[in-house]
Amino acid sequence: MRNDFVKTSNVQRFFNALTALNERGAQEACLVVVDGLPGLGKTTTLRNWVGKTGSIYLRAKKEWTPSWFMNELLEALRVHPPHAFQKKYRKALEELAGRQASAGIESKAFGLVIDEADHVSSKSAILETIRDISDMIELPVILVGMGKVNDNLTRFPQVASRVSQKVRFEKCSEDDVRALIDGRCEVPVADDLLKFIRKVSGGYNREILEAIANIERHGLLNPPGEGGLTMADMAGVTIINDRSSNRPITVPEVLA
Known part of the structure; x- marks a missing residue:
């Protein structure tokens, strides 16, 4: 079987959302929610985008804390995590901002993808950390879930208001x-x-x-x-x- 990436209607909707994100009015509205049942190609689509853009991919864990999240983010950035949370946060911002700037010079997209986001979409501390990172450097953050992310975010208006685009993956035609x-x-x-x-x-x-x-x-x-x-x-x-x-x-x- 060929390993070609196929642009289905779901993939096209995702790309359309990214285009709309780049044309957004409120610059702090940098969050994208990609939702849909398991087995519809969400992870494949996002991994393909990450591979082509050099963006960062993380898979959320059920027991994530802000510190654990920050450690995994720095590891994905290939940076040894400092001990203090404040230093982790500053280092992550520095690395992400640098990569975002480099991507911009090459007219390439760059962002942070958090797969299995259902695990963290009801956790205020994690969501606030993600929002802070996104707000500080206007970094696109894509939250990928299996149907609960949008509903859970309604409990956190300060985060939900940052969602610029919502993409729902549907069954194949x-x-x-x-x-x-x-x-x-x-x-x-x-x-x-x-x-x-x-x-x-x-x-x-x-x-x-x-x-x-x-x-x-x-x-x-x-x-x-x-x-x-x-x-x-x-x-x-x-x-x-x-x-x-x-x-x-x-x-x-x-x-x-």
């Missing part, structure tokens, strides 16, 4: 499934099999990629015709495991 297949699969796939993939995957990227791996494995051993691999070609072959039961789903026989 048929066009998105086609884009993923064309971008990742080394075997052509016919429309009937594509529609079946969309149905049994529920539109989740994770299951669609699992289906692509199984299709490719079968198709490379049994090359399809000109129109691509069909349901008839895949009849009786496992295409994915059911998300709720973990039982295999096979492609049914196609009635003539």
Whole structure:
């Protein structure tokens, strides 16, 4: 399977939000919330953006404290954390501001991504530390969660007011499934099999990629015709495991 990054409609909405963030009126409104159910490609999208921009990626922990958060931030910046929290904070600001300035010279985006942000979106101390960092140097901070971040932030108006953009990742449409297949699969796939993939995957990227791996494995051993691999070609072959039961789903026989 090819490792190409595919720009689905979710990815495009994320990029549109970043464009809107750069055009914001209030300069302190630097927070972006990316929400959606697990398996819709949020982490993949953000890791791709981080890799291309040199931004900083952190995965929040359930038991994070401001000091623990600051330690992980400095480690991600490849800076040895000082002992005192004040020194950690100043050093993080200095490093982030420097990298942001360097990115600006090259006309590149730069920001801080905090994945699994549901863990910290109800913790005032962590949120205030994040807000302070963002406010001090007008640094874009992207909070990535699984559906609770926006609701939790309503309890903290001083933080919620800094959210400039909200992006919700949705289940893949048929066009998105086609884009993923064309971008990742080394075997052509016919429309009937594509529609079946969309149905049994529920539109989740994770299951669609699992289906692509199984299709490719079968198709490379049994090359399809000109129109691509069909349901008839895949009849009786496992295409994915059911998300709720973990039982295999096979492609049914196609009635003539």
